[in-house]
Amino acid sequence: MTKTHSQIETLLAALLQRGVNRIGEILIRGEFELLHHADADRSDLQFFNNPEDAREIAKYDESGNFRPLKTAPNLRCGWKLVLRDLHELREALDCFYPAMPGVLFAHECSALEVVDLRETLNRQTGMYAVTKKISNKQANELIAGFCRSDNGCLKTILWRIDANTPVTSLPPCKFDPAANQLGQSVLAIPLLCHEACNLLVAAARNKVKSE
Numbered sequence: 326m327t328k329t330h331s332q333i334e335t336l337l338a339a340l341l342q343r344g345v346n347r348i349g350e351i352l353i354r355g356e357f358e359l360l361h362h363a364d365a366d367r368s369d370l371q372f373f374n375n376p377e378d379a380r381e382i383a384k385y386d387e388s389g390n391f392r393p394l395k396t397a398p399n400l401r402c403g404w405k406l407v408l409r410d411l412h413e414l415r416e417a418l419d420c421f422y423p424a425m426p427g428v429l430f431a432h433e434c435s436a437l438e439v440v441d442l443r444e445t446l447n448r449q450t451g452m453y454a455v456t457k458k459i460s461n462k463q464a465n466e467l468i469a470g471f472c473r474s475d476n477g478c479l480k481t482i483l484w485r486i487d488a489n490t491p492v493t494s495l496p497p498c499k500f501d502p503a504a505n506q507l508g509q510s511v512l513a514i515p516l517l518c519h520e521a522c523n524l525l526v527a528a529a530r531n532k533v534k535s536e
């Protein structure tokens with residue numbers, strides 16, 4: 326186990342100790358049972374006990390469609406994943422929400438590099454180079470639909486359109502790591518977006534080309 330892995334596990338343990346036992350749509354009970362938060366009262370859940378099982382659970386939504394964006398609010402219900410220790414917990418969370426434990430740790434250490442949207446788009450080449458042409462208004466419209474927490478993505482956005490231009494088309498809680506993106510009052514471990522994902526870049530291309 327690397328030093329960083331053990332530090333991430335220490336961070337997870339501290340959060341759980343403080344009663345922060347939700348991440349995305351997942352509820353973490355005891356040491357350590359993971360399930361969809363909507364399944365908290367169910368007793369007929371399918372049992373898993375390998376952290377790698379999280380990858381399969383997270384692959385398809387309730388209707389059997391592939392989930393290209395693992396932080397979309399469409400994690401399926403009906404399962405329970407029981408893990409032995411913090412090491413397995415970190416591994417499983419990394420499968421459910423790829424890279425998110427490490428990104429959170431970097432953020433907590435003030436070592437997370439946040440990349441504004443313009444910088445991400447200005448780096449694009451080939452078929453995505455056209456995304457450089459997106460206007461701030463188009464970007465705001467796109468982000469409002471694509472990144473919204475209720476049917477887009479549960480990440481908390483840390484970037485801006487550029488250094489002087491915040492995203493204005495989503496509510497302030499979308500940018501607040503202390504806010505639960507499910508709109509619930511319980512505390513949650515945040516899923517942090519420090520740079521626009523490839524899916525948003527692809528959608529920006531479509532937006533520019535269609536207009």
Ligand code: SF4
Nearest residue numbers: 472478518521522525
């Ligand atoms: S850009 Fe970030 S917040 Fe938006 S969909 Fe992609 S990962 Fe989610």
